[in-house]
Amino acid sequence: MATNDMEKITSLCKRRGFIFQNSEIYGGLGSIWDYGPLGVELKNNVKRAWWKSMIYNRDDVEGLDSSILMHPNAWMASGHVTSFQDLMVDCKDCKKRFREDLLKEKKCPECGGALTEPKKFNLMFKTFIGSVEDKSAEIYLRPETAQGIFVNFSNVLMSSRKKLPFGIAQIGKSFRNEITTGNFVFRCREFEQMELEYFTKPEEADKWYKYWLEQRLNWYINLGIDSKDLRLREHAKDELAHYAKSCHDIEYLFPMGWSELEGIANRGDFDLKQHSKLSGKDLVFFDDESKANITPYIIEPSGGVDRAVLAFLLNSYREEEVKGEKRVLLALHKDLVPIKVAVLPLLRNRPQIVELAHNIVNNLRADYKVSYDDTASIGRLYRRQDEIGTLYCVTVDVDSLEDKKVTIRYRDTMKQDRIEIENLKKFIEDKLR
Numbered sequence: 001m002a003t004n005d006m007e008k009i010t011s012l013c014k015r016r017g018f019i020f021q022n023s024e025i026y027g028g029l030g031s032i033w034d035y036g037p038l039g040v041e042l043k044n045n046v047k048r049a050w051w052k053s054m055i056y057n058r059d060d061v062e063g064l065d066s067s068i069l070m071h072p073n074a075w076m077a078s079g080h081v082t083s084f085q086d087l088m089v090d091c092k093d094c095k096k097r098f099r100e101d102l103l104k105e106k107k108c109p110e111c112g113g114a115l116t117e118p119k120k121f122n123l124m125f126k127t128f129i130g131s132v133e134d135k136s137a138e139i140y141l142r143p144e145t146a147q148g149i150f151v152n153f154s155n156v157l158m159s160s161r162k163k164l165p166f167g168i169a170q171i172g173k174s175f176r177n178e179i180t181t182g183n184f185v186f187r188c189r190e191f192e193q194m195e196l197e198y199f200t201k202p203e204e205a206d207k208w209y210k211y212w213l214e215q216r217l218n219w220y221i222n223l224g225i226d227s228k229d230l231r232l233r234e235h236a237k238d239e240l241a242h243y244a245k246s247c248h249d250i251e252y253l254f255p256m257g258w259s260e261l262e263g264i265a266n267r268g269d270f271d272l273k274q275h276s277k278l279s280g281k282d283l284v285f286f287d288d289e290s291k292a293n294i295t296p297y298i299i300e301p302s303g304g305v306d307r308a309v310l311a312f313l314l315n316s317y318r319e320e321e322v323k324g325e326k327r328v329l330l331a332l333h334k335d336l337v338p339i340k341v342a343v344l345p346l347l348r349n350r351p352q353i354v355e356l357a358h359n360i361v362n363n364l365r366a367d368y369k370v371s372y373d374d375t376a377s378i379g380r381l382y383r384r385q386d387e388i389g390t391l392y393c394v395t396v397d398v399d400s401l402e403d404k405k406v407t408i409r410y411r412d413t414m415k416q417d418r419i420e421i422e423n424l425k426k427f428i429e430d431k432l433r
């Protein structure tokens with residue numbers, strides 16, 4: 001059972017070092033979050049799982065890491081300078097600002113006050129490049145990673161000698177000066193995206209669109225998200241972004257209701273044509289069969305790392321009763337858990353046991369995160385590890401010194417096995433594979 005209690009996840013995240021409010025000691029910066037020691041592991045694991053599925057497990061997609069800052073014309077071409085804006089309304093009483101399209105009624109959701117007429121508000125953050133801070137030096141922090149891919153289309157095509165269909169994938173920071181904020185890391189002003197731009201022949205675009213819808217939905221399910229909490233929602237024609245021919249959202253049943261986890265769009269040839277027009281460089285693919293230049297269509301699965309992290313946390317949270325006591329468990333998929341193994345000495349006052357435990361940690365640690373803890377009784381130590389999703393707890397006891405064996409306890413079943421220390425590494429590697 002997943003939880004729909006955001007408060008529980010927020011407080012667990014803070015208490016156990018997953019996610020902190022940014023600049024908290026100064027009162028915090030709105031909708032900006034920092035990932036703590038466990039959060040950074042979880043987030044890296046989410047990104048690694050995506051990268052593996054996009055790049056390592058296939059032949060037709062290449063990776064990219066383009067910069068956050070881009071030539072301002074890129075944002076003219078993409079339409080962001082003119083179209084990347086929400087209609088905003090202000091409350092005449094409490095002065096709070098809201099996105100018009102997210103309001104259920106035509107009155108302030110906070111105080112019930114009357115609202116102003118809608119005004120356009122561009123979501124891009126601006127900064128200056130170079131030493132002079134005037135209009136000509138104005139540039140933007142990217143609001144999506146996709147444009148960095150489009151402007152590198154020819155570079156990747158030439159250097160990798162790919163043929164259609166092929167994709168370029170990247171993970172990176174994006175920035176949006178969001179007005180409607182809240183819901184923890186669901187909507188941040190600084191966040192990370194995982195985006196694939198998949199270039200196809202125009203007549204094959206529909207086929208690949210369907211393919212990617214299925215692939216992406218399965219990615220979440222294979223990483224443990226309950227399929228009944230996921231759904232595909234097709235955008236109505238009047239909801240489509242200016243570039244999109246069709247679009248589906250993968251939605252997750254977040255505590256505030258069904259909300260977008262990832263968008264999958266058929267962007268047609270809009271982007272490459274626009275960048276060709278503004279840059280004067282042809283962004284085309286020469287097709288050997290027809291001996292003609294093609295402007296490929298683009299299928300874009302675009303997901304948010306932070307929203308995925310939040311969905312994985314909500315989805316894996318469990319509360320159980322074990323022998324009359326509450327057990328909190330984060331039943332994360334093995335590829336996502338921050339700490340794979342915790343090594344726990346049963347007696348912290350026996351130097352030989354402590355030394356053996358440290359040796360075991362050192363032997364395991366090269367490929368994944370292992371932790372050592374001897375700061376409480378074994379019952380407390382198990383509960384601490386369950387709450388953060390640690391897969392295996394290895395306890396070292398007095399007998400270990402003699403029989404060279406340790407006890408391994410499995411997170412989900414709490415069952416225990418006695419196993420030779422010599423075989424432990426291989427045993428865990430096999431389980432993790």
Ligand code: ATP
Nearest residue numbers: 178186187188191260261262263302303304306307
């Ligand atoms: P929304 O309608 O919720 O504002 P969007 O449709 O503008 O989202 P896209 O532009 O499609 O979002 O961005 C692709 C993905 O990037 C989203 O599915 C989401 O996972 C992520 N994303 C977008 N904006 C944010 C944000 N402010 N905070 C965290 N993740 C975001």
